[in-house]
Amino acid sequence: MAMIFGFLYELALQGVQMFIVVLIAPLVMGVTRKVRAHLLRRIGPPLLQPYFDIWKLMHKEAVLAHNASWIYRVAPYFVFAVTWVAAALIPTYASGLLFSWSADLIAIVALLGTARFSLALAGMDVGTAFGGLGSSREMMIASLAEPAMLLIVFTVALVAGTTQLSSIAALFSTAAVGLRVSLALALFAMMFVGIAENARIPIDNPATHLELTMVHEAMVLEYSGRHLAMIEAAAQVKLVLYFSLIICLFVPFGMATGERSLAAFAFAMAVYLAKLFVLAALLPVGETALAKMRVFRYPVFLGGAFAAGALAVFLLFVSRGF
Amino acid sequence: MPLVVALLCIAAFFAVAVLAAALGQRRDPTTTVYAASLAISTVLLLTALAHLIAGGPTLSVRMPFGLPVLGAHFRLDALSAFFLIVIDLGGAVASLYALGYGRHEDAPMRVLPYYPAFLAAMNLVVLADDAFAFLLSWEFMSLSSWAIVISHHREPANVRAAYIYLLMACFGTLSLLLAFGLLAGANGSFAFASIRGAEHTAWASGLAIILVLIGAGSKAGLVPLHVWLPLAHPAAPSHASALLSGVMTKVGVYAFIRIVFDLIGSPSPWFGLVVLAIGGITAFLGVLYALMQHDLKRLLAYHTVENIGIIFIGLGLALAFRANGIYFAAALAFTGALFHVFNHSVFKSLLFFGAGAVLTATHERDMERLGGLIHRMPKTAIAFLIGCMAISALPPLNGFVSEWLTFQAILASPQLPQWGLKLTIPAVGALLALSAALAAACFVKAFGTTFLGRPRTPAAANAVEVDRFSLAAMFILAGLCVFAGILPGIVIDGLAPAVAQLVGGVMPKQSAMAWLTIVPVEQSRSSYNGLIIFVFMVSSGTLTALAIHRFATRATRRSDIWDCGFPLDAPQTQYTPSSFAQPIRRVFGTVVFRVHEVLDMPQPGDTRAGHFGVRVIDPVWRFGYGPLARGIGWLAKHFDRLQFLTIRSYLTLVFCALILLLVVVAAWR
Numbered sequence: 001m002a003m004i005f006g007f008l009y010e011l012a013l014q015g016v017q018m019f020i021v022v023l024i025a026p027l028v029m030g031v032t033r034k035v036r037a038h039l040l041r042r043i044g045p046p047l048l049q050p051y052f053d054i055w056k057l058m059h060k061e062a063v064l065a066h067n068a069s070w071i072y073r074v075a076p077y078f079v080f081a082v083t084w085v086a087a088a089l090i091p092t093y094a095s096g097l098l099f100s101w102s103a104d105l106i107a108i109v110a111l112l113g114t115a116r117f118s119l120a121l122a123g124m125d126v127g128t129a130f131g132g133l134g135s136s137r138e139m140m141i142a143s144l145a146e147p148a149m150l151l152i153v154f155t156v157a158l159v160a161g162t163t164q165l166s167s168i169a170a171l172f173s174t175a176a177v178g179l180r181v182s183l184a185l186a187l188f189a190m191m192f193v194g195i196a197e198n199a200r201i202p203i204d205n206p207a208t209h210l211e212l213t214m215v216h217e218a219m220v221l222e223y224s225g226r227h228l229a230m231i232e233a234a235a236q237v238k239l240v241l242y243f244s245l246i247i248c249l250f251v252p253f254g255m256a257t258g259e260r261s262l263a264a265f266a267f268a269m270a271v272y273l274a275k276l277f278v279l280a281a282l283l284p285v286g287e288t289a290l291a292k293m294r295v296f297r298y299p300v301f302l303g304g305a306f307a308a309g310a311l312a313v314f315l316l317f318v319s320r321g322f
Numbered sequence: 323m324p325l326v327v328a329l330l331c332i333a334a335f336f337a338v339a340v341l342a343a344a345l346g347q348r349r350d351p352t353t354t355v356y357a358a359s360l361a362i363s364t365v366l367l368l369t370a371l372a373h374l375i376a377g378g379p380t381l382s383v384r385m386p387f388g389l390p391v392l393g394a395h396f397r398l399d400a401l402s403a404f405f406l407i408v409i410d411l412g413g414a415v416a417s418l419y420a421l422g423y424g425r426h427e428d429a430p431m432r433v434l435p436y437y438p439a440f441l442a443a444m445n446l447v448v449l450a451d452d453a454f455a456f457l458l459s460w461e462f463m464s465l466s467s468w469a470i471v472i473s474h475h476r477e478p479a480n481v482r483a484a485y486i487y488l489l490m491a492c493f494g495t496l497s498l499l500l501a502f503g504l505l506a507g508a509n510g511s512f513a514f515a516s517i518r519g520a521e522h523t524a525w526a527s528g529l530a531i532i533l534v535l536i537g538a539g540s541k542a543g544l545v546p547l548h549v550w551l552p553l554a555h556p557a558a559p560s561h562a563s564a565l566l567s568g569v570m571t572k573v574g575v576y577a578f579i580r581i582v583f584d585l586i587g588s589p590s591p592w593f594g595l596v597v598l599a600i601g602g603i604t605a606f607l608g609v610l611y612a613l614m615q616h617d618l619k620r621l622l623a624y625h626t627v628e629n630i631g632i633i634f635i636g637l638g639l640a641l642a643f644r645a646n647g648i649y650f651a652a653a654l655a656f657t658g659a660l661f662h663v664f665n666h667s668v669f670k671s672l673l674f675f676g677a678g679a680v681l682t683a684t685h686e687r688d689m690e691r692l693g694g695l696i697h698r699m700p701k702t703a704i705a706f707l708i709g710c711m712a713i714s715a716l717p718p719l720n721g722f723v724s725e726w727l728t729f730q731a732i733l734a735s736p737q738l739p740q741w742g743l744k745l746t747i748p749a750v751g752a753l754l755a756l757s758a759a760l761a762a763a764c765f766v767k768a769f770g771t772t773f774l775g776r777p778r779t780p781a782a783a784n785a786v787e788v789d790r791f792s793l794a795a796m797f798i799l800a801g802l803c804v805f806a807g808i809l810p811g812i813v814i815d816g817l818a819p820a821v822a823q824l825v826g827g828v829m830p831k832q833s834a835m836a837w838l839t840i841v842p843v844e845q846s847r848s849s850y851n852g853l854i855i856f857v858f859m860v861s862s863g864t865l866t867a868l869a870i871h872r873f874a875t876r877a878t879r880r881s882d883i884w885d886c887g888f889p890l891d892a893p894q895t896q897y898t899p900s901s902f903a904q905p906i907r908r909v910f911g912t913v914v915f916r917v918h919e920v921l922d923m924p925q926p927g928d929t930r931a932g933h934f935g936v937r938v939i940d941p942v943w944r945f946g947y948g949p950l951a952r953g954i955g956w957l958a959k960h961f962d963r964l965q966f967l968t969i970r971s972y973l974t975l976v977f978c979a980l981i982l983l984l985v986v987v988a989a990w991r
Binding site: 058059060061062063064065066067069070071077078080081082084085088099101102103104106107110111113114116117120121124125126127128129130131132133135136137139140142143144145146147149150151154157158161162163164167221222225226229230295296298299306310313314316317318320 | 693694696697707711714715716717722726729730732733735736744745747748749751752755756758759760762763765766767769770771774775776837839845846847848849850851854855858859862863866867870873874875877878879880881882883884885886889890893895896897901902903904905906908909
C-alpha cells in the first residue's frame with residue numbers, strides 16, 4: 001500500500017512539473033512583453049494578454065489553403081506535444097523525478113530538432129514563397145545553433161560526468177563544482193543559442209510586421225485559428241524550456257534534490273518561479289539594446305556561441321579543473 | 323548447419339542467375355527472379371538471425387575448390403551473422419520492391435541475371451575466411467554491381483558513371499590485395515586463421531591499415547574516394563540503388579572491421595585518430611555535398627557518404643579506446659557504429675525505394691520539377707517521411723539512437739591518455755553535431771520540395787500511387803525504423819556477441835534494464851528510453867488534441883492561399899531546392915565549394931530574360947582527381963615512346979629491369 005502511495009506521489013510530482021511548464025508559459029511571455037513595453041516607454045498589454053490571445057485564437061475559425069495536406073493540420077499539435085515533452089523532462093523544481101532518466105540532455109536537444117523539422121515541413125506545405133523562406137532560414141539557423149548547443153552539452157557533461165539533467169542539477173546545486181571558466185563560457189554560448197532558437201532579437205523579431213525580416217513568423221504565416229494558437233503556445237513553452245535549462249544548468253540552487261517533503265517542494269517551486277521571472281525580465285533588457293541583424297550576419301553571432309562552446313570543451317579536455 | 327544453409331542459399335542465388343540468363347531470351351523472367359531472390363534472401367536472413375540471437379558457435383568449413391594448396395575457407399561468426407542480416411534484409415526487401423518496380427524496366431535482361439549474382443557475391447564476401455575467397459567474391463561483387471549500374475547504357479552519364487566505378491573498384495581491390503599480401507607475410511599463409519594468429523610488425527600492420535582504408539573505404543565511400551557513389555548509385559534501377567547504397571557500402575565497412583579489428587589485432591591508437599579524422603571530414607563534406615544537389619537520388623547517394631562518415635567515427639573511437647584498454651567505451655563506440663550500419667541500411671533502402679516510386683510515378687528525379695506529391699501518393703509520402711525523419715537523427719526513430727550512442731562514446735574520451743586524440747575527438751564531435759543538423763535541413767528540403775507545396779510540372783500533378791509490392795517493401799522498412807527507434811535495447815543486445823568478439827568488452831545487458839531503457843554505461847551517467855518518449859509524445863499529443871477539440875471551435879474553412887495578401891498562382895513562385903539551400907550554401911559553401919552566384923539582370927527597358935546561376939567547384943575533382951588524371955595522361959604520353967624501340971633497346975631494358983629487381987631482393991633480405 002505504501003509503495004503504491006509512494007508511486008502515486010512521485011507520479012503527481014512529475015505531473016506537477018509537466019503541467020507547470022505549460023500553464024506558466026503564457027505568463028512568462030506576458031512578463032517579457034510587459035517589461036519590453038516599459039523599456040520602450042509604452043504601457044504594454046496586460047500580463048495575462050497571452051492567455052487571452054490563445055483563448056481568442058481557439059475560438060476563431062481555422063482557415064486552410066485548398067492544397068493544405070494533413071502535415072499542415074497535424075504539425076501544430078505535433079510541435080506543441082514534442083516541445084511539451086521536452087520541457088517536461090527538464091528538472092524545474094526538483095531533481096530525480098519519476099521519468100527524469102528517460103531522456104538526457106542530448107535527447108532533449110534532439111526532441112527540439114524533431115519539433116523544428118515538422119514545423120519547417122509545415123511551412124513548405126502550402127507552397128508559398130514566404131513559407132519556404134521561413135523554413136529555409138529556420139533550418140540554416142538551426143544548423144548553426146545545434147552544434148553550438150551540443151558543445152554546451154559536452155561542456156556540462158564533462159564537468160558533471162553525466163548527461164543526465166537530473167544528476168547534473170543535483171551536482172551543480174552543491175558547492176562542489178565551484179566557479180569555472182568552462183561553465184561561464186557555456187553560459188555565454190547558451191544565451192546566444194537560446195536567443196536564436198527562440199527567434200528573439202537580434203536574430204529574429206517576434207513582433208515584426210515586415211515580411212522580409214521574418215524568419216519564424218514567415219514560416220507560420222498561413223496559420224490561423226486553433227492551429228495558430230497551438231504554434232504560439234509551443235513557442236511560449238519553448239521559451240520556458242530554455243529558461244528552465246539555463247536555471248537547471250547554471251543556477252540550480254534551491255532545487256529540491258534530497259528531501260522529499262511537500263514543504264521542500266513548495267519552497268523549491270517558489271524559488272524556481274522567481275528565477276524564471278527574473279530571466280523573463282532580463283531578456284527584453286538585452287533585446288531593447290540591440291537592433292536586428294541581417295540574415296547573413298547570423299553565422300558571426302552563432303559562430304561566437306560555437307567558438308565559446310568549443311573553447312570550453314577544449315579547456316576541459318586539457319584539464320578537468322577549468 | 324547454419325553455414326551449410328547459407329552456402330546452399332548462395333549456390334541457389336547463382337543458379338537463379340544462370341537460369342535467368344539461359345531462359346530469359348524466351349520469356350520475361352522478372353517475377354520469377356525476384357520472387358526466387360526474395361525467398362532465398364528470407365531464408366538466409368532467418369538463418370543468420372537465428373544464429374546471432376541463439377549465440378551460435380563460430381562455424382567454419384573448407385571447400386575443395388579455390389587455390390590448390392589453400393582451398394576455400396568459409397566461416398560464420400557473430401560479425402558475419404550480423405552483416406548477413408544487413409545484406410539479406412536489404413536483399414529481401416529490395417526483391418519484394420522489385421516485384422512491382424522491376425516491371426517498369428525497359429530491358430529487364432540487363433538487370434535480371436546480375437541481380438541474384440550480386441546478392442550472392444555480397445553474402446560470400448562476409449562468409450569468406452581466406453584472402454583468396456574474399457578477394458574473389460569482392461571482385462565478383464564489384465563486377466556484378468557494375469553490370470547493374472550500366473544497365474541503362476544509352477545515357478552517356480551512366481556510361482561515365484560505370485567507367486569511374488570500375489576504375490575505383492579495380493583500384494580498391496588492388497589496395498586490398500596488397501594489404502593481404504603484407505599481412506600474409508613471406509610464407510603466403512592466406513587463410514584468415516593464420517593471418518589472425520601471426521605476429522605483424524608495426525610497420526606492416528600500419529601500412530596494411532592504410533591500404534585497407536583505401537580499399538574498403540573506396541567501396542564504402544570515404545572522402546575523397548567517394549566520387550563514384552553519387553554517379554553510380556543513381557544510375558542503377560532504384561531497387562539496385564538501394565542495394566548499392568544501403569547494403570554494398572556496408573560490405574566495405576565489413577571489410578574494414580574484419581581486417582583491422584579482427585585480423586590485424588591491436589594497432590596503435592594513432593590509427594584510431596586517422597580513422598576518426600577521415601570519418602569526421604567524410605560526414606561533414608557528405609552532407610554539404612548532399613545539400614547542393616537537386617537530383618533526388620544523387621542527394622541520397624551523397625547522404626550515404628555522410629552516414630559512412632558517422633560509422634567510421636564510431637569505428638575510429640572504438641580503435642582508440644580498444645588500443646588503450648578502455649573496453650567499456652570501445653564497446654559503446656563499436657555498438658554505435660554497428661547500430662548505425664543497421665539503421666542506415668534500413669532507412670537508406672527505404673528512401674531509395676521512395677525515390678524509385680517517385681521516379682515511376684513522374685519519370686522525374688529532379689526535385690526542381692516535382693512538388694505536391696503528398697496529395698497524389700499519400701502512402702509513399704508517409705513511408706518517405708518516416709525515412710527522412712529517421713535519417714535526420716530525430717527521436718524517437720532509430721537514427722537518433724545510434725548517433726546518441728556515438729555521442730556517449732565521445733563523452734568517454736577524456737579518459738584517453740594521448741593528447742592528439744583528446745584534442746581531435748571534441749572537434750570530431752562538433753563535426754558530427756554539425757552534420758546531424760545539416761542532415762535535418764537537407765531532408766526538410768528533400769521532402770518539402772518533392773512531396774509538399776504545389777506541383778511544378780504536369781508530370782508531378784498527374785502522378786499516381788505505386789503498386790502494392792513497392793508500398794509493402796517501404797512500409798516494412800518504415801516499421802523497422804520505428805521499432806529500432808523505440809526498442810533499441812533489443813538491437814543492442816543482438817549486437818553484443820559481435821561486439822564482444824571484436825573489442826573484448828560489451829555494453830551492459832539492455833533487456834535487463836527497467837522500462838526497457840538503454841543505458842550505455844550506468845544509469846546515473848546517461849540513459850535514453852525511446853519507448854517512454856514515444857508514449858509521452860503520443861499521450862501529450864492526444865491530450866492536446868482532445869483539449870483543443872473540447873474547448874476550441876472546430877470551424878474550418880478552405881480558402882485560397884493567403885501569402886500576405888499577394889498570392890501568386892504560378893507554382894514557380896515557390897521555394898525550389900536550390901533556393902532552399904541558398905542560406906546554407908552562402909554560409910558553408912563559399913569556403914568549401916567556392917560557390918559563386920552569378921546574377922545577370924537586364925537593364926530596365928531590355929526585354930531579354932534575366933538569368934541566375936550558381937557555380938559550385940567540387941574540391942575533390944578540382945584539386946584531387948583532375949590533376950591526377952592529367953598527371954597520368956602526361957606520364958602515358960611520355961612512356962608512349964617506349965612502344966617504338968628497336969629489339970636491342972628492348973633487350974637492354976629487360977636486362978636493366980632484371981638487375982634492378984635483383985638489387986631490390988638483395989637489399990630486402
